[in-house]
Amino acid sequence: MxxxxxxxxxxxxxxxxxxxxxxxxxxxxxxxxxxxxxxxxxxxxxxxxxxxxxxxxxxxxxxxxxxxxxxxxxxxxxxxxxxxxxxxxxxxxxxxxxxxxxxxxxxxxxxxxxxxxxxxxxxxxxxxxxxxxxxxxxFDTAVSIATEAIDRLHTTAESHHRALIVEVMGRHAGWIALHSGMAGGANAILLPEVEFDIDQVCKWVESRFRSDYAPIIVVSEGAKPKGGDEALVSGATDAFGHVRLGGIGDWLAREIESRTGKEARTTVLGHVQRGGTxxxxxxxxxxxxxxxxxxxxxxxxxxxxxxxxxxxxxxxxxxxxxxxxxxxxxxxxxxxxxxxx
Amino acid sequence: MxxxxxxxxxxxxxxxxxxxxxxxxxxxxxxxxxxxxxxxxxxxxxxxxxxxxxxxxxxxxxxxxxxxxxxxxxxxxxxxxxxxxxxxxxxxxxxxxxxxxxxxxxxxxxxxxxxxxxxxxxxxxxxxxxxxxxxxxxFDTAVSIATEAIDRLHTTAESHHRALIVEVMGRHAGWIALHSGMAGGANAILLPEVEFDIDQVCKWVESRFRSDYAPIIVVSEGAKPKGGDEALVSGATDAFGHVRLGGIGDWLAREIESRTGKEARTTVLGHVQRGGTxxxxxxxxxxxxxxxxxxxxxxxxxxxxxxxxxxxxxxxxxxxxxxxxxxxxxxxxxxxxxxxx
Amino acid sequence: MxxxxxxxxxxxxxxxxxxxxxxxxxxxxxxxxxxxxxxxxxxxxxxxxxxxxxxxxxxxxxxxxxxxxxxxxxxxxxxxxxxxxxxxxxxxxxxxxxxxxxxxxxxxxxxxxxxxxxxxxxxxxxxxxxxxxxxxxxFDTAVSIATEAIDRLHTTAESHHRALIVEVMGRHAGWIALHSGMAGGANAILLPEVEFDIDQVCKWVESRFRSDYAPIIVVSEGAKPKGGDEALVSGATDAFGHVRLGGIGDWLAREIESRTGKEARTTVLGHVQRGGTxxxxxxxxxxxxxxxxxxxxxxxxxxxxxxxxxxxxxxxxxxxxxxxxxxxxxxxxxxxxxxxx
Amino acid sequence: MxxxxxxxxxxxxxxxxxxxxxxxxxxxxxxxxxxxxxxxxxxxxxxxxxxxxxxxxxxxxxxxxxxxxxxxxxxxxxxxxxxxxxxxxxxxxxxxxxxxxxxxxxxxxxxxxxxxxxxxxxxxxxxxxxxxxxxxxxFDTAVSIATEAIDRLHTTAESHHRALIVEVMGRHAGWIALHSGMAGGANAILLPEVEFDIDQVCKWVESRFRSDYAPIIVVSEGAKPKGGDEALVSGATDAFGHVRLGGIGDWLAREIESRTGKEARTTVLGHVQRGGTxxxxxxxxxxxxxxxxxxxxxxxxxxxxxxxxxxxxxxxxxxxxxxxxxxxxxxxxxxxxxxxx
The missing domain is CATH 3.40.50.450 (Rossmann fold)
Known part of the structure; x- marks a missing residue:
């Protein structure tokens, strides 16, 4: 045959x-x-x-x-x-x-x-x-790569007293975020399946800083804020008329900075998660x-x-x-x- | 409580x-x-x-x-x-x-x-x-470490036209050998559960050499040759009266060398498999x-x-x-x- | 003492x-x-x-x-x-x-x-x-992390027929880009030390696609286009009045897409490069x-x-x-x- | 041309x-x-x-x-x-x-x-x-692989209260042992260039155990004991008339066990050090x-x-x-x- x-x-x-x-x-x-x-x-x-x-x-x-x-x-x-x-x-x-x-x-x-x-x-x-x-x-490879990145971010978060956000793949399902967030010891994990409350996220961030550690937040690319204006999160155009490339991770960083007064930075792992051995x-x-x-x-x-x-x-x-x-x-x-x- | x-x-x-x-x-x-x-x-x-x-x-x-x-x-x-x-x-x-x-x-x-x-x-x-x-x-960590070692041995096996044997953990069960052997692309996997036939192993070795590639054999520490004299494999004392440390991997290397006339080398991964992150x-x-x-x-x-x-x-x-x-x-x-x- | x-x-x-x-x-x-x-x-x-x-x-x-x-x-x-x-x-x-x-x-x-x-x-x-x-x-750690990311991106670039851009650290000096770009086999490396010509970059991208491979471009965060209007590249505010987070990597992706008609994606490695063991x-x-x-x-x-x-x-x-x-x-x-x- | x-x-x-x-x-x-x-x-x-x-x-x-x-x-x-x-x-x-x-x-x-x-x-x-x-x-690849192995052995050494010996490549020069030993935090490094004193090695082993940690010893395959009878270390035949495969690492384990009464185990990294990416x-x-x-x-x-x-x-x-x-x-x-x- x-x-x-x-x-x-x-x-x-x-x-x-x-x-x-x-x-x-x-x-x-x-x-x-x-x-x-x-x-x-x-x-x-x-x-x-x-x-x-x-x-x-x-x-x-x-x-x-x-x-x-x-x-x-x-x-x-x-x-x-x-x-x-x-x-x-x-x-x-x-x-x-x-x-x-x-x-x-x-x-x-x-x-x-x-x-x-x-x-x-x-x-x-x-x-x-x-x-x-x-x-x-x-899936296991993607989770491994994301977890290794989170491992590395922990020391940086602490040295700089910053909130660090890791945006991982998952447009409709939060499996990669959930597994890598748990394996990497994230202080918050945000998934497409459950709309998150930005106030709650900021409370977690602040509680983590109070205990003298720096928070790591893992977020699926498809996660959305509760009652959120979608336009704020994606699809909007930037000052040059291009569709804005920044996703939910960038949005989170800005919101956390403006609400908590703490620095926040985002890493978007992107295609690194789906290539290689x-x-x-x-x-x-x-x-x-x-x-x-x-x-x-x-x-x-x-x-x-x-x-x-x-x-x-x-x-x-x-x-x-x-x-x-x-x-x-x-x-x-x-x-x-x-x-x- | x-x-x-x-x-x-x-x-x-x-x-x-x-x-x-x-x-x-x-x-x-x-x-x-x-x-x-x-x-x-x-x-x-x-x-x-x-x-x-x-x-x-x-x-x-x-x-x-x-x-x-x-x-x-x-x-x-x-x-x-x-x-x-x-x-x-x-x-x-x-x-x-x-x-x-x-x-x-x-x-x-x-x-x-x-x-x-x-x-x-x-x-x-x-x-x-x-x-x-x-x-x-x-278990997943042990398999990953063993697989990474096998990956590395492939290039060496081929450059030197040698049979390479990797002895992994598993006294009574061959799970690590089976998983890492399949993930690493081994040319033979020997487990404690099935007594192996050294003639068959040598045939695999020779067939692999004939197609111009070098064989990698993964063997559980507890694997045994069919009808094998156990004394040959373990527990024997060496020339200094010490119990011989060499295990089944070393035995295999010697047998393959003497039966096929090809060079064979053994790597015993040992405790590296059970430590670390x-x-x-x-x-x-x-x-x-x-x-x-x-x-x-x-x-x-x-x-x-x-x-x-x-x-x-x-x-x-x-x-x-x-x-x-x-x-x-x-x-x-x-x-x-x-x-x- | x-x-x-x-x-x-x-x-x-x-x-x-x-x-x-x-x-x-x-x-x-x-x-x-x-x-x-x-x-x-x-x-x-x-x-x-x-x-x-x-x-x-x-x-x-x-x-x-x-x-x-x-x-x-x-x-x-x-x-x-x-x-x-x-x-x-x-x-x-x-x-x-x-x-x-x-x-x-x-x-x-x-x-x-x-x-x-x-x-x-x-x-x-x-x-x-x-x-x-x-x-x-x-430095060696940062280069290793960036190189591993580039390794992973190669297969993705090829499977999707896309240009992939990796933005690495280096505000004033391009050492990380140069070393990781050479170690990772990049098809273009752009440094702060030498203003790049976006037309030349697009030529490299197109020549790479013509030989049926997908290009990887490594760019220092501090690299700048020749005679480029700086406002285009950084410091501009987006539609929401926030300072735009997107850096030179995002700019490159947009320019390559609009000039060559090929898809382009950017990975910003960020803090992952400076943390961990x-x-x-x-x-x-x-x-x-x-x-x-x-x-x-x-x-x-x-x-x-x-x-x-x-x-x-x-x-x-x-x-x-x-x-x-x-x-x-x-x-x-x-x-x-x-x-x- | x-x-x-x-x-x-x-x-x-x-x-x-x-x-x-x-x-x-x-x-x-x-x-x-x-x-x-x-x-x-x-x-x-x-x-x-x-x-x-x-x-x-x-x-x-x-x-x-x-x-x-x-x-x-x-x-x-x-x-x-x-x-x-x-x-x-x-x-x-x-x-x-x-x-x-x-x-x-x-x-x-x-x-x-x-x-x-x-x-x-x-x-x-x-x-x-x-x-x-x-x-x-x-060389850098070999040192990296050896160092990663030493990293993994640290936790095992401590959990089991054992001395662990890592035999690395280096027949005539101890560069791999020196670099990986220093990078891995070894408690003793033995090189071909300097004959070692087994009594001194055992003192290090015992001092390390006294401070409630377990010693890791990195040894080049070509290292030799002071005034040592070479026959004891290599080239001797075992009980079966084969040239003994066990090298200096195995010899060290036996000596440390018999002199200090502590368990000792050897890992021979072998060809894993010279293959792969x-x-x-x-x-x-x-x-x-x-x-x-x-x-x-x-x-x-x-x-x-x-x-x-x-x-x-x-x-x-x-x-x-x-x-x-x-x-x-x-x-x-x-x-x-x-x-x-």
Whole structure:
């Protein structure tokens, strides 16, 4: 059997490890051959391919990024998208597809499966907000990088008697903020799931300064102030007519400075969180996802994706992962509050 | 209520994070006060204590080791051990104990609970071989350190056309070897759970050399050759009458050299795997264990320990963790074999 | 002899290592006793002190920040500043001062020495822009952190076909940008020493994209465009009347996007560069500086500071370090240009 | 001009960075073309080559090892070695050679230069024991890895009340032990340059235990006890007739245990020290060495090698580097002693 592989959506440490595992198991164990599709769904749409054999996946395990490239192309946005994909697969004798991606990529995979295309999915997001799986690979790496940054900021916060704000990824879910904030010993953690009260945040800041320590606040890029005027936080234009780049972290710094009279500074970690070599745990998870994905192809589990449950890799319908976002449970967030202030 | 806390057994990254979480939640939320017992069960036996309040746990989250010290003292090895512990608790008005440790420490805790002592447990082992919990803290850190070492050895193996052997911890269970071997891209992984065939190992070594790469073999300290004369592997004395320090890693190097004619070298990672700052994930797990342990004290769940199941922290009887060792499942090991050779 | 020690100016990895070395050598070898002054020159001005003996410096070697605290207080800004310092020293029987700091702190030390105060200096700046010494401690740590971030950004840049800009510290000198840019394989490095041509930068960006790779640009916070209207770059207020936080990195991203039509994103590393544990090299340098500083006290080299020349620690007049800034030599910068584009 | 490049001797982080810099400057700036010789001097002896153009050096900067491979082949051990090298160069129109290596490789280069071959050298050794240059690349990486290991061992040493010994590389010179020992806060450092007194070592161990801390001893693999029977330390055979693998670290552990009655354990870091990605500083140094090496080719500085002096890259005769080993100066070692015990 000839199997196509593609990666879609944002960069995520572990993508290459999945590709390697799929190929390393599929060739010797099932006798499959592989075709790499380039740049997500653009690959099968436009017939962009690359060789994907054992030599092609040598050395991939520790490497960040994806050798297949990625894009956010959506075949369902085109009238003949599905037909073109079908034609590419038929023309090249490809009988199954392994699609590695997040909500959008897997959403396309789910719809293609409904249309009869033989596809299995591998869930991917550094934000960890996909339902159906306990964790996604890339998340542990992002949390590690953010935690290391928080570790470093502690000494600076104290030497300068400043509040330091760390803005981390997470537009809709606060998993990275919650995990790195707890692992880094943050004095406040602000998530998209719970609108924060800027007065309360300032109280935590002041209480921390009173005990002669300097506060560290970890905030998801998608966090919002209670009853906040959204215009204040994002989307506004600056004095030059450009859309203002400063996000919630910068807004927090200004508010804390003006309300408490203490200096505040923001670090926006940005893309540093999603690049580079995966942690050992993410390599383990990505590798196991790859091994089970190709097993699912062999078992003809079309329309399913691999998922982590406890210590087991299971399969579940793609629709499960792409239906609703997995957000931080209020009870879990409440656990962290004992460390605030 | 006055609560005692102790840590027993070997060093493990995350011990201090548990202690901190217990104290940071117990004082403000339940109004408890704490007593730190020094050096494991020796503390309550001999009345060795230290202050354990909020200032005492400042800065503990990222620190390796345990501020309470540790030991392998077993009160049940003494005639009056239990009575002495009871007396210490009564004398100092201590109504509950949080015992953080591995099989031995928790085994004592289980027996004390049967004798009516109010104790809850927190599972700890870098080997990850305690039943009842998906993972223990410290394990992720050990795997990370071993994986980073394997990463570094790859380039050296190739430049020198040598087989490189990495001996990692795991006397009875091969979890560290399996996880770091898969995350590091090892060409063979040898565990205590499955006696290995030295001929097969040499075949993998030779096949790897043939494809112009150099093999990396990860071996648990407790792995054994099939039908092997144990004397060959350990416990033998050297030319000076000392017990030979060289373990299974050294033995493998010699066998591979004499059987394949290729150079082989061994790195024994040793205690480096169990010291130093915990990974972000281990800090998260240790912190949540601590929070739930003190909640279990509040809920009077005597004789129970906290445990990770999926993404939840639950409680289970201490006896569950200390009954049988959690070893690597053959099916899981088989998953890794596709990468051998 | 009784010796005072103080640290001034911004946070810098290695400060604690210097303090430790001074004390660990001064007590056993010369029989000195030590007084720690708190918060830079505020300490001797206001008589704020702390104990500084062997137990006080335990565990300090790997710790970021400074146990003595820091400030930017300048005694020469006060009418009676020098007299108050003299009085503090006399009252407490302190015969010599070790002042650890950058241009400002050492500038004060130089003037105090001229007034007859017994002071020796230890140069400190993560920017590496102090004259008189080959390197300062903290610089290697800052470069390492910036390089690791650049490493991670490479994969993201390529997966997303974006230009990525990394803004690093360096208001007046581009040492961190130059070293991390060369170590990280940047496609352009922009320094305060040489005004850059935005057209040339865009040419490099486009040439890089043409060869199917994504460009990484490292820019010092103090870099400026040729003939640039400064108002465009910094100091301008945003739509809310706040001083705009966005720096040269954000400006570059906007210019590149509008001129090349390619996406561009900026990461501002900020305080992450100056906190946390020092690299091995910075610990070595800081420790040797501390050892030689206390030797200089013993040799009564008042008004001198320790300095690195090649592999030797020497002493030189404090005025040498505080006269002119050590900026990047154009020849050295030219070396890097072969890697641009 | 056509230029050959080769790497000889042991693995060393930064080799690939040198190769990349040579090629990245030589092609666009001087219009040279390059030939990669494989496996050290075996390459030009046997005519083993590989393509070395801009695409071939992509991504090499952070990669450990050497894409050219290495060996310890010595053309002067063959009757017709020099003639064969000359013939290879003539046949392929190669007019100059860049030889990157340690004492042996550069020794060959020096002799070939005397015979009229156009060769320039780049010094390489993780041991830092080459004369003529302040530092060699790879050394900073080795010291960093050893220091990180020592950091981790501190907590373990203390929790278990054990002496911990770390055996690091350095057969003839103790630079790695000295630097990592000082950076890691070791309680004793033992070097090849100064025979140690085992009684003194045990006194340090006992004094450290008395102050309730656990000692860490860093020892070069080439260190020797005063008046020691060499047979006791190395080269002896074990009970199975194999040459005993245990080195000075194991010997020290046994002696300390039997003399002090305290437990002692050894970690042999081994090849982990010489593999993997170079530190930022080593990438900087390796890159600058490469840039200046190809400049030296352009300037026809045959028989010279590049070297670091202070912050400058200079050139010096190859004979300078290969004459006498650069060992640790007793004065420098004495500086460290204040931290022993």
């Amino acid at each position: 000839r199997v196509g592989v593609l990666t879609g959506g944002g960069d995520c440490p572990g993508l290459n490890a999945v590709i390697r595992a799929v190929v390393r198991k599929g060739i010797p164990e099932y006798g499959y051959s592989f075709v790499g599709f380039r740049d997500g769904w653009r690959g099968p749409l436009e017939g962009l391919t690359m060789t994907l054999d054992i030599p092609a996946v040598r050395g991939l395990l520790p490497r960040g990024g994806t050798i297949l490239g990625s894009s956010r192309t959506n075949p369902f946005a085109l009238d003949d998208g599905v037909d073109r994909i079908r034609k590419t697969l038929t023309d090249r004798g490809i009988e199954a597809l392994v699609a590695i991606g997040g909500e959008d990529t897997l959403g396309v995979a789910a719809k293609l499966a409904e249309e009869g295309v033989h596809v299995v999915g591998v869930p991917k997001t550094i934000d960890n907000d996909l339902s159906g799986t306990d964790y996604t690979f890339g 995966p942690t050992a745990r993410d390599r383990w998870l990505a590798t196991r996802f790859g091994l089970h994905a190709i097993e699912s192809v062999h078992d003809e589990k079309w329309g399913q994706m691999v998922a982590l449950r406890g210590t087991d890799i299971v399969t579940c319908p793609l629709s499960e992962a792409t239906g609703t976002l997995k957000t931080v449970d209020p009870g879990l967030y409440a656990e962290a509050e004992v460390f605030f202030g | 006055r609560v005692g806390v102790l840590t027993g057994g070997g060093d493990c990254p995350g011990l201090n994070a548990v202690i901190r979480a217990v104290v940071r939640k117990g004082i403000p939320e339940y109004g408890y006060s704490f007593v730190g017992f020094r050096d494991g069960w020796r503390g309550p036996l001999e009345g060795l204590t230290m202050t354990l309040d909020i200032p005492a746990v400042r800065g503990l989250l990222p620190r390796g080791g345990t501020i309470l010290g540790s030991s392998r003292t077993n009160p049940f090895a003494l005639d009056d051990g239990v009575d002495r512990i009871r007396k210490t608790l009564t004398d100092r008005g201590i109504e509950a104990l949080v015992a953080i440790g591995g099989e031995d420490t928790l085994g004592v805790a289980a027996k004390l609970a049967e004798e009516g002592v109010h104790v809850v447990g927190v599972p700890k082992t870098i080997d990850n071989d305690l039943s009842g919990t998906d993972y223990t803290f410290g 915990p990974t972000a994930r281990d800090r998260w797990l240790a912190t949540r264990f601590g929070l739930h342990a003190i909640e279990s004290v509040h809920d009077e769940k005597w004789g129970q320990m906290v445990a990770l199941r999926g993404t939840d922290i639950v409680t289970c009887p201490l006896s569950e963790a200390t009954g049988t060792l959690k070893t690597v499942d053959p099916g899981l090991y088989a998953e890794a074999e596709v990468f051998f050779g | 009784r010796v005072g020690v103080l640290t001034g100016g911004g946070d810098c990895p290695g400060l604690n290592a210097v303090i430790r070395a001074v004390v660990r050598k001064g007590i056993p070898e010369y029989g000195y006793s030590f007084v720690g002054f708190r918060d830079g020159w505020r300490g001797p001005l206001e008589g704020l002190t702390m104990t500084l003996d062997i137990p006080a410096v335990r565990g300090l070697l790997p710790r970021g920040g400074t146990i003595l605290g820091s400030s930017r207080t300048n005694p020469f800004a006060l009418d009676d500043g020098v007299d108050r310092i003299r009085k503090t020293l006399t009252d407490r029987g302190i015969e010599a001062l070790v002042a650890i700091g950058g241009e400002d702190t050492l500038g004060v030390a130089a003037k105090l020495a001229e007034e007859g105060v017994h002071v020796v200096g230890v140069p400190k700046t993560i920017d590496n822009d102090l004259s008189g010494t080959d390197y300062t401690f903290g 020092p690299t091995a090299r910075d610990r070595w340098l800081a420790t040797r500086f501390g050892l030689h500083a206390i030797e200089s006290v013993h040799d009564e080299k008042w008004g001198q500071m320790v300095a690195l020349r090649g592999t030797d620690i020497v002493t030189c007049p404090l005025s040498e370090a505080t006269g002119t800034l050590k900026t990047v030599d154009p020849g050295l910068y030219a070396e890097a240009e072969v890697f641009f584009g | 056509r230029v050959g490049v080769l790497t000889g001797g042991g693995d060393c982080p930064g080799l690939n960075a040198v190769i990349r810099a040579v090629v990245r400057k030589g092609i666009p700036e001087y219009g040279y073309s390059f030939v990669g010789f494989r496996d050290g001097w075996r390459g030009p002896l046997e005519g083993l080559t590989m393509t070395l153009d801009i695409p071939a050096v992509r991504g090499l900067l952070p990669r450990g090892g050497t894409i050219l491979g290495s060996s310890r082949t010595n053309p002067f051990a063959l009757d017709d070695g020099v003639d064969r090298i000359r013939k290879t160069l003539t046949d392929r129109g190669i007019e100059a050679l860049v030889a990157i290596g340690g004492e042996d490789t550069l020794g060959v280069a020096a002799k070939l230069a005397e015979e009229g071959v156009h060769v320039v050298g780049v010094p390489k050794t993780i041991d830092n024991d080459l004369s003529g240059t302040d530092y060699t690349f790879g 170079p530190t930022a500083r080593d990438r900087w140094l390796a890159t600058r060495f490469g840039l200046h090496a190809i400049e030296s080719v352009h300037d026809e500085k045959w028989g010279q090698m590049v070297a670091l002096r202070g912050t400058d890259i200079v050139t010096c005769p190859l004979s300078e580097a290969t004459g006498t080993l650069k060992t640790v100066d007793p004065g420098l070692y004495a500086e460290a002693e204040v931290f022993f015990g």
